[in-house]
Amino acid sequence: MLVAIVLVALVFDFTNGAHDSANAIATVVSTKVLPPRVAVFMAAGLNLLGAFLGTEVAQTVSGGIIPPEMVTGCTILVMAALLGAIAWNVITWFLGIPSSSSHALVGGLVGSGIAYKGWGAPNFPSIFHKVIVPLLVSPVAGFVMGYLLMVLLSWIFVKAHPHTVNTLFKKLQILSAAFMATSHGLNDAQKTMGVITLALVIFKIQTHLTIPFWVKLACATAMGLGTATGGWKIIKTMGHRIFKLEPVHGFAAETSASAVIVGASLLGAPVSTTHVISTAVIGVGSAKRLSAVRWKVAVNLVITWILTIPAAATLAALAFRALELAGLN
Numbered sequence: 001m002l003v004a005i006v007l008v009a010l011v012f013d014f015t016n017g018a019h020d021s022a023n024a025i026a027t028v029v030s031t032k033v034l035p036p037r038v039a040v041f042m043a044a045g046l047n048l049l050g051a052f053l054g055t056e057v058a059q060t061v062s063g064g065i066i067p068p069e070m071v072t073g074c075t076i077l078v079m080a081a082l083l084g085a086i087a088w089n090v091i092t093w094f095l096g097i098p099s100s101s102s103h104a105l106v107g108g109l110v111g112s113g114i115a116y117k118g119w120g121a122p123n124f125p126s127i128f129h130k131v132i133v134p135l136l137v138s139p140v141a142g143f144v145m146g147y148l149l150m151v152l153l154s155w156i157f158v159k160a161h162p163h164t165v166n167t168l169f170k171k172l173q174i175l176s177a178a179f180m181a182t183s184h185g186l187n188d189a190q191k192t193m194g195v196i197t198l199a200l201v202i203f204k205i206q207t208h209l210t211i212p213f214w215v216k217l218a219c220a221t222a223m224g225l226g227t228a229t230g231g232w233k234i235i236k237t238m239g240h241r242i243f244k245l246e247p248v249h250g251f252a253a254e255t256s257a258s259a260v261i262v263g264a265s266l267l268g269a270p271v272s273t274t275h276v277i278s279t280a281v282i283g284v285g286s287a288k289r290l291s292a293v294r295w296k297v298a299v300n301l302v303i304t305w306i307l308t309i310p311a312a313a314t315l316a317a318l319a320f321r322a323l324e325l326a327g328l329n
Helices: 002-030 036-050 056-063 077-095 101-120 124-156 162-202 213-229 232-241 247-266 273-288 295-325
Strands: none
Touching (some): 002 077, 002 101, 002 247, 036 162, 036 213, 056 101, 077 101, 077 295, 101 124, 124 247, 162 213, 162 247
8 A cells, every 4th residue: 555655646746747847837838938848848857856955845744734643554544635636636637727736735635634533633723824824825925026026127128129128038038947947846846755754654664754865756756757748738828828928027927936936945835836826927917017917817717726625625535435435444
């Protein structure tokens, strides 16, 4: 069962990379700064690098959602959590909706924990401070930083020729996309590291929540491979349907989102790269004019974000019961 959990966790990490690759490269593809294939492989490599740059988020996921001592010995809990998160990822990927793999995983852990030990299993104070607050604050921060950076750039280049600005930011956007891809690996790959480490403690393979090197390597590789497959439906939504992007807009959105994600990662908060880059794009668009943003699409994204944790929790609880009925525990 432990081997199966590790494999399913890596499948989740792969789907996370495929689902969220658009976060790093949608703007650089939509502005035609890089060809899709080049952008995808750049993002894959930097996702791999970013995964090795910290463990704060992994520590939150492994011990801050469900206390290990509450669930030690329950061999199907992590499996059910992963199945619930993967199911939600697949549903939203199929529909082309950029939802949050991070919060799908949190929802999966909460749902399977409740299915096993009732409402006392999840560490709700930790979830509130480490998940819910960043869930609410990070998209706002993405919007505000995107808006302010775009206003600042507009002021700095107000007298510059459009062709000069376009040429400059085509080059700078490659750097901002690289920053975004690295920050995505830093935050998102750690979540799967945390889940696998939690499973190792539950199965009493280790007694502490230190992340083994082989776990880091496996998760980084799985996310990189997932990113290499691309997420073209979501790239279309992120790059075209929210706001018509030009290189300067892509640079502003990616730089703003990356700064927010890196800050959250250092604090151990498993934020959603999808939420942050989406609101940064909206903020950049709003700096041009409010009517430039397709607000109906933005509202649909917000509805999906609100549904993610309870939907993934419900799917994970159902998966837990199904595994129980199959005679596993």
